[in-house]
Amino acid sequence: MSDAGKAGLTPYARSLGITVHDEEHGAPVLMFDFGGEVEGRPGHLHGGATSGLLETAAYAILRNELARLGRKHRLKPINITVQFLSAGKQRPTYAKGRITKLGRRNANIAVEAWQDDRDRPIATAIMNIFMTDEDR
Structure with a gap:
């Protein structure tokens, strides 16, 4: 697991019980267990x-990629669109993001959340993130 994948979970993400479950080709796979918090x-x-799991997975993949490239940016959300495809049940839920565009000042990320079968997502999201230099 890369250092970027282990670090950087927000207090909100931790309050939901989100953890880094695995890493696939530099992309963190996040998860939380079903419980009262969710x-x-x-x-x-x-x-x-x-939605919080999807958003956190988007930030995790972007932070990993920026760290790999040696880029330091402050991330600001532009928007997020979530599609709920089926009701999540009482079992662990996983999410993984994929960067669809990484520019100098913005990034577009697609995310999927699933439970038992990765090929049957329960929700998807598209997130657009604005990146500013860390000095600003």
């Missing part, structure tokens, strides 16, 4: 918790 209606994931 439960919405009885027996199902809360949409906000699912």
Whole structure:
């Protein structure tokens, strides 16, 4: 696991119980277990918790790639669009991001969250992030 993958989880992410489960080709795979922190209606994931996992996975892949390139930026979200595809159940949930565009000042990231079967995501997201020099 790279140092960038281990570090950098926000207090919000930690409060949801998000951890770095694995790393695949430099991309952190994040996860959380089902519990009271992420439960919405009885027996199902809360949409906000699912969105938080997707957003955290987007930042994790971007931070890893920026660290690999030796770039230091402050990240500011432009927008995030989440699609809920099916209700999350009482089991571990995983998420992994993929950078679709990395420019000098902005990045676009696609993220998928799944439970039992990676080929059947429960939610997806597209996130656009503005990057400013860390000195600003």
